[in-house]
Each structure stands twice: as structure tokens, then as C-alpha cells.
Amino acid sequence: MSFLTALRNQRRVLGAVLRSEIHEAIGRGGYRLILHILEPPFVLAVAVTWHTLLRIQPAYGTSKVLFITTGLYSTFFFVHLSSRFRAVAKGSLALRRFPLEKTLDYVLADFLVKVVIYGYAAVLTFGGIYVLFDREAIPVYPGLALLGMASLLLLGLGMGLCNAAIEQFLPLWRYFWIPVARGLILFSGVIYVPDFLPVHIRYLLSWNPTLQGVELFRMGFYPGYPRTLYSPGYLWTLAIVLLLGGLCADRVFRRRLDGG
Amino acid sequence: MIVFRDVTAVVSSGRIRNTVLENLSLTLPTDESLVVLGHEGTGKTTLIRLLAGAVSPTSGTIERYVRVSYPVGFAGGFKQAMSVRQNISHAALLYGADPDEVVAFVAAASGMEAELHESYGNLPPQLRLKLAYALSYAIPFDVYLIDNRVAMGDNDFRATCEYIFDQRMQTSRFILTTSVPRYAKRFAKKGAILRDRQILLHDDIDRAIWEFERLTAPSNARERAVLHD
Numbered sequence: 001m002s003f004l005t006a007l008r009n010q011r012r013v014l015g016a017v018l019r020s021e022i023h024e025a026i027g028r029g030g031y032r033l034i035l036h037i038l039e040p041p042f043v044l045a046v047a048v049t050w051h052t053l054l055r056i057q058p059a060y061g062t063s064k065v066l067f068i069t070t071g072l073y074s075t076f077f078f079v080h081l082s083s084r085f086r087a088v089a090k091g092s093l094a095l096r097r098f099p100l101e102k103t104l105d106y107v108l109a110d111f112l113v114k115v116v117i118y119g120y121a122a123v124l125t126f127g128g129i130y131v132l133f134d135r136e137a138i139p140v141y142p143g144l145a146l147l148g149m150a151s152l153l154l155l156g157l158g159m160g161l162c163n164a165a166i167e168q169f170l171p172l173w174r175y176f177w178i179p180v181a182r183g184l185i186l187f188s189g190v191i192y193v194p195d196f197l198p199v200h201i202r203y204l205l206s207w208n209p210t211l212q213g214v215e216l217f218r219m220g221f222y223p224g225y226p227r228t229l230y231s232p233g234y235l236w237t238l239a240i241v242l243l244l245g246g247l248c249a250d251r252v253f254r255r256r257l258d259g260g
Numbered sequence: 261m262i263v264f265r266d267v268t269a270v271v272s273s274g275r276i277r278n279t280v281l282e283n284l285s286l287t288l289p290t291d292e293s294l295v296v297l298g299h300e301g302t303g304k305t306t307l308i309r310l311l312a313g314a315v316s317p318t319s320g321t322i323e324r325y326v327r328v329s330y331p332v333g334f335a336g337g338f339k340q341a342m343s344v345r346q347n348i349s350h351a352a353l354l355y356g357a358d359p360d361e362v363v364a365f366v367a368a369a370s371g372m373e374a375e376l377h378e379s380y381g382n383l384p385p386q387l388r389l390k391l392a393y394a395l396s397y398a399i400p401f402d403v404y405l406i407d408n409r410v411a412m413g414d415n416d417f418r419a420t421c422e423y424i425f426d427q428r429m430q431t432s433r434f435i436l437t438t439s440v441p442r443y444a445k446r447f448a449k450k451g452a453i454l455r456d457r458q459i460l461l462h463d464d465i466d467r468a469i470w471e472f473e474r475l476t477a478p479s480n481a482r483e484r485a486v487l488h489d
Contacts, residue, residue, distance in 0.1 A: 009356075016353035023342050098337035099314040099330045100354050 013100050018109040025113050033117070040076055040121045041128065044069050051191070059192045061222055063134035069125060071190030074152050074217045077118055078210050079181045081111065081156025082163060083174075104250050107164065111157050122149075136221065145220025152213040154239040161246025165253050188214050195226035202229060209238045262288040262311060262328070262403075264459075267320035271306050280306045281317070282457035290326045290403050293429065295444040295465060296437045297472040298454035304437035307454060308407045311435060326402035327355075333412060335392035340381035344372065347380050348395060357399045365398040366391065369420055389413050397424045404434040410447075441469040 058064035130137035139145040212235040280303030349359035370390040411421030451468025462468035
């Protein structure tokens, strides 16, 4: 089989799997899709309300709503992507698929569906902030904001693939990773500006890849946002290494992942 | 043709590991239909799953130079939350067939026109069985993989399946695994024997059956001796 034929076959299979994933996401009456889209804004509303009640001032800019949203929203994607592929990649599920459908197909389709859903959620969230709170909710440098989001999506996909492979051998891994992933939110500069912290704390935080992604995302909204900690080489290298590592893990452990 | 290159297949069930194939290098011809004879436990179902690509060999590669079906009657790929029509379309798209044609074929063959918009999860087992078999034959493949049964279900549906099967075999071929020699002779002219982790090809089905029964005879004799004692 030539490479082009194989590529065509893969595109056909991925397209069919993507359609079925969209059907699953929509569910009956579209309620599931609506819930998926409303979940990020709901979580943000809770966080913002909490800060408002405690009278906490925004760490940067004039709007705490926008500042928290730029931090929470971007890490939210990473946490969800890195934690939820295990459900798609379970070996037992592979036995309930047609032979042409492989675990990686479902992981990629699930990823694409989530990107679209979270994209709609982003439009809803930031559009709502623009209308209700702050005219600065539209990014000044949209390219940087998109790059920041792309880096976190790649990190999430790579880590999700790695987690799916690890969990085949260590079923308890999920109980370790989920708290770690959620804990990363605290160390990602969601409600503070890392550059304003003491030097030794800044150094430690700079190793957190999600913080790097949040910094890049925020640079798209705030023209003068401090960027001392931001290291594009570290961020993108780690994103690519995780993605390649996850793809390699899928290839090496494919037999096990596919229920063999 | 389907080419096995140094294939070893080990199946694990809990702590039990069973080697179905060991260092097998073989070219399975697909210009004619083939029946593979094997006793219970020799790995006939695993062989079908290997040919379909549902499982990968432990080592070695299997190269398929024809469009191979999934195991006929396989129902594991259906999504509970999707409708019958959506499930059929999904399988058709997956295997590169026209969804509308496949839906029409399945509806006609299984008599399930009224259930197309029902959720698959709500279907009773008998209808799920009909759907699985009808869909298997609805999608055009070069080679159909059949694990022992060409058709299942009530008499009318089995007759329909056997008719469709005969029609399909005018343009396609099949690989059927069975442990019943007389069943083998009914369907194909070429045979193979799955035994001792190898596949032995025979150009003549009668020769394959004779060889299979000859290999079976000593174990039968031992069993008769034990019962007699």
C-alpha cells in the first residue's frame, strides 16, 4: 500500500470516528453539547464571584474578571485534555470497536471535538466579558493568544497520550495525575503575576509548562505584560517532546491499548 | 493475498497464555475461498481477529493486499447512544462504502425499516443480531472473514443471509474457520488446517478434510479407550 493510499485510508477512518464522536458529544437533544460549552464559563463565574466577595484586586490590568479568565481558561483546557483521554484509550473499549478503529483515532477525534467545543466556549466567555465587563477582552495580539492556546492544547494532548499509555500498566496513575493536574492550576499564575513574586519562587514556577502557556496567552491580551519568565524554547520543546512521547507510547503499546 | 511474515500470536486470558501462531510465514491466497479447519481451542477465532486487524500479532506482520472485512456478525462496533441508521452509516463510512446504499441494503435484508431511527441501545438482542449480520454483508469487501457461522437468527433471516452470502461470493471470497469438516466441504474448494501453531495449506478441500480427520483420529481413539476402561 502506498503512503498516499494509507493517508487516504487514515483520513477516511478519522472522519468516520470524528462524526461518531460529534454524535456522542451532542447526545440526545444536544444537552450534552450545551453542558460542555457552558462548563468553562460556569467554573470561571464561580472563581470570579469568589474573588469579588473577598474584594481581591486584579493582579494586572483593571479587570479581575479578564485577568482570572485568561489564566483559568487556558489551564482549564490543559487539565481537561490531559486527564480525559484515558477514558477514550481504555483497552477494554478497544474490544467494542470495529477493527479499523484504533485508539489513536479516538484520541485524535476526541481532541478535535474538544478544540471545537472549547473554541465555542471561548467565544462565549470572552464575548460575554467584552459585553458585560471589559472592552479589553478582545486580544490586542490575537496571534500570541492563539499561540498560547495552541501550546497548551499540544501539552494537553501529549500529556493525555502519555497518561493513557501509563494507565495501561498503572491503573492507579489516574489518582495521582488528576490531583497533580488540578494542583498545577495553583502554580500556573492563574490569579497572580509570577514576575511579581520573589526570585527564588519565580525560578521554581518557571519550570511549570502550563505557566509558560498562560504567560504567552496573556501576552496576547496585555501589551505590557511582564515576560521575564517566558521561555519559548522550553515551552515548545516540552510540548513537542510530550506529543512525540505520547505518539511513541501509543505505537509501542498499541497492542495492549487495542485490547490485544 | 494475505501475507504472514514471521507471525507469532500469543493470547492472554488472565494468567493463562495461549500461543496460537508461532513464527508463521505464509501467503494465504485470496483468489479462491478458503476454509480453515481447527479443533476447539486451537485459535480459530483469534486467527479471524488477526486477519481482520482487530488484534495485532505479538511479533511479525500481517500484510493485506485485499479489502478484508471485519468478522461477520461482529456487533461490538455499534454505539449505544447512536441510532441504528447512524451506526450503519458509521460502519459504511469507516469502510469506504456509500452510507445510503448500505442503510437501504441493511433495512431490506433485516426488515428493520421501522427501527432505523431507534436508538441502538433500545434494540432487543434478536434485532441486534440481524443488524450485525446484515451489515456485515452489506459492505462490499474482497474477502469476508467468517468465524464458523455464515448466518444466525430465525429461519427466514438465515435463509436471507445465505442467499446474500451466495450472491456476494460471485464477486468476493471468504475465509471461514470451523471445526466441522462436513461444513467445510459445503463452502469451499480449498482448505487449511490450524494445528500446532501453524497453518497447513491444501489446494484440495477433500485432502484438507482427510488430513484433519487423520490428525483427529488418534485423540478420538484415546478418548474411546479411556471411556471403555
